[in-house]
Amino acid sequence: MIKKFFKKLFFSSLSLIILNSSLIAISNEYYDTDVIIAGAGLSGLTSAYKLNKKGIKFKIFEISDRVGGRSRTAKYDNGMKVEAGLAEFWESNPAIELIKELNLPTEEGQGFSSCFINNTLYKYTQNSNEEFLKSIFNKNEFNSFLKWDREVKILLEKLKNRKPDKNMMKLKDISFADWVTKKHKLPKKVSEWIRVTIEVEIGTSWENISALDGIDEWHIFNNGGEKEYHIVNGNETLAQELAKRVGLENIYIKHQVVRFKNIKDAVEVEVMNNENFEHKTYRAKYAISTIPLFRLAEVQFEPQLPKKKYDAIKTQSWGSYFTAHVFFAPDTKKYWIDDKGQNILPILSDSPLGVIYSADRKDDKSPYIVNLLITGEYAEKFNYRGLLFDEIRNELNLAFEKIWKGSSKKIIKYEFFRYHPRAIAAWPVGRSRFDELSEDLRKPFGRIYFAGDFTESSHSDGAIRSALRVVNDILKKEKKNEN
Numbered sequence: 001m002i003k004k005f006f007k008k009l010f011f012s013s014l015s016l017i018i019l020n021s022s023l024i025a026i027s028n029e030y031y032d033t034d035v036i037i038a039g040a041g042l043s044g045l046t047s048a049y050k051l052n053k054k055g056i057k058f059k060i061f062e063i064s065d066r067v068g069g070r071s072r073t074a075k076y077d078n079g080m081k082v083e084a085g086l087a088e089f090w091e092s093n094p095a096i097e098l099i100k101e102l103n104l105p106t107e108e109g110q111g112f113s114s115c116f117i118n119n120t121l122y123k124y125t126q127n128s129n130e131e132f133l134k135s136i137f138n139k140n141e142f143n144s145f146l147k148w149d150r151e152v153k154i155l156l157e158k159l160k161n162r163k164p165d166k167n168m169m170k171l172k173d174i175s176f177a178d179w180v181t182k183k184h185k186l187p188k189k190v191s192e193w194i195r196v197t198i199e200v201e202i203g204t205s206w207e208n209i210s211a212l213d214g215i216d217e218w219h220i221f222n223n224g225g226e227k228e229y230h231i232v233n234g235n236e237t238l239a240q241e242l243a244k245r246v247g248l249e250n251i252y253i254k255h256q257v258v259r260f261k262n263i264k265d266a267v268e269v270e271v272m273n274n275e276n277f278e279h280k281t282y283r284a285k286y287a288i289s290t291i292p293l294f295r296l297a298e299v300q301f302e303p304q305l306p307k308k309k310y311d312a313i314k315t316q317s318w319g320s321y322f323t324a325h326v327f328f329a330p331d332t333k334k335y336w337i338d339d340k341g342q343n344i345l346p347i348l349s350d351s352p353l354g355v356i357y358s359a360d361r362k363d364d365k366s367p368y369i370v371n372l373l374i375t376g377e378y379a380e381k382f383n384y385r386g387l388l389f390d391e392i393r394n395e396l397n398l399a400f401e402k403i404w405k406g407s408s409k410k411i412i413k414y415e416f417f418r419y420h421p422r423a424i425a426a427w428p429v430g431r432s433r434f435d436e437l438s439e440d441l442r443k444p445f446g447r448i449y450f451a452g453d454f455t456e457s458s459h460s461d462g463a464i465r466s467a468l469r470v471v472n473d474i475l476k477k478e479k480k481n482e483n
């Protein structure tokens with residue numbers, strides 16, 4: 001608690017010192033800095049880290065009182081850390097390279113999970129993903145899944161340059177659900193497993209996304225699947241470590257970007273200090289906005305954003321996430337540890353529980369903290385502030401009873417984490433992350449560059465990839481200007 005207080009004090013006094021001092025690190029008299037970054041989530045911090053390496057100066061403005069954005073690790077009294085946001089990094093995520101570079105220790109998972117579908121629990125206790133699938137499906141089901149998965153592999157190969165050809169582009173006009181169930185006519189059990197597996201990733205129904213984007217998402221599970229990684233001290237440490245490396249003095253927390261203005265040879269960014277409502281305008285060569293796209297409604301652009309960019313934002317759709325930490329009595333591990341002592345978590349459930357991620361505890365006497373990542377319609381319902389936490393608790397208790405009889409009586413308490421109902425990017429049928437509107441959004445508007453997961457994909461891979469893209473674009477532009 002005291003530590004927390006000092007940390008807060010440190011950050012707020014830091015922002016005051018910086019605001020009160022005249023601007024440091026200016027590139028030349030015309031500019032206050034080279035690049036202004038809006039948002040200190042993974043994309044803002046990665047952009048800063050990459051710019052820093054090239055000796056380019058920057059300032060980051062973050063509306064909230066912490067860095068990390070949707071990457072957030074809860075800390076409890078007994079020293080336990082449990083993810084409340086970003087849960088895992090998939091193998092192909094460029095974040096993995098950053099994590100290695102920063103020497104952050106990780107633990108590894110196999111990617112596939114136990115599942116609870118139509119009131120049946122399929123436990124992953126086998127030695128490989130293939131053996132696990134064979135335990136769920138009969139021979140015919142398994143073979144039809146393999147055939148489908150092989151076709152997806154061919155399509156994913158074609159998507160490697162992230163520029164689908166005309167024929168593939170047609171897949172944006174049907175839903176992933178229809179593509180799997182109507183075009184491929186997969187056996188019900190197989191399509192249900194694909195549905196439950198993909199819906200966790202996109203945070204919405206598979207009917208709400210295009211087949212093209214569903215195929216792109218399936219790269220995680222294709223051809224035997226990717227491994228997943230978790231940072232030992234909590235996923236939030238990636239953001240914290242990046243913040244340290246770029247210099248805390250360059251990060252202004254509790255500062256809201258309210259206006260971007262393209263002017264001759266520069267961009268002006270107006271920022272409001274959320275503690276004293278003081279407005280200040282900074283001039284930079286470039287600005288990077290990592291503000292989640294749906295929040296751009298809170299920012300003014302001068303001149304106004306072009307129609308195409310507005311269309312790209314307005315026609316995007318969204319997935320929802322809600323996190324619950326459930327404190328179970330110390331003698332409850334029998335629910336998730338099977339007779340042979342094997343841990344069957346995580347479990348993807350077709351129920352209000354969403355994904356039952358992990359159950360961790362400090363020592364034999366401490367409670368287990370079970371982490372639920374709730375998605376889609378349940379998340380939308382639970383995020384609604386008209387719904388009391390007591391009602392959510394009752395609904396989750398009932399869902400626990402369905403999967404593990406008697407378990408709800410062992411629950412000591414819940415902690416809940418609400419996210420904005422637009423927690424995750426999804427593109428509706430007719431749109432895609434690869435379409436012309438998305439392409440256009442990835443292009444700068446004057447000197448303002450758009451990054452953040454919402455410009456690329458539904459996950460932190462998109463956050464990192466977008467940061468690498470904008471930094472690369474800025475470096476290219478600078479080089480061109482030099483020549």
Ligand SMILES: Cc1cc2nc3c(=O)[nH]c(=O)nc-3n(C[C@H](O)[C@H](O)[C@H](O)COP(=O)(O)OP(=O)(O)OC[C@H]3O[C@@H](n4cnc5c(N)ncnc54)[C@H](O)[C@@H]3O)c2cc1C
Nearest residue numbers: 039041042043063069070085086087088257452453459460
């Ligand atoms: C519950 C949950 C679970 C998830 N699980 C996974 C997972 O397992 N694997 C995975 O890869 N991804 C996961 N994600 C997604 C992942 O968290 C995001 O893709 C990633 O954190 C996005 O980073 P970002 O920097 O693009 O955006 P954010 O993290 O949203 O950062 C944007 C920042 O901008 C700030 N901001 C907003 N408006 C302004 C303004 N006007 N001025 C200044 N600052 C502003 C915000 O406060 C925020 O800090 C999950 C997300 C949630 C919510």
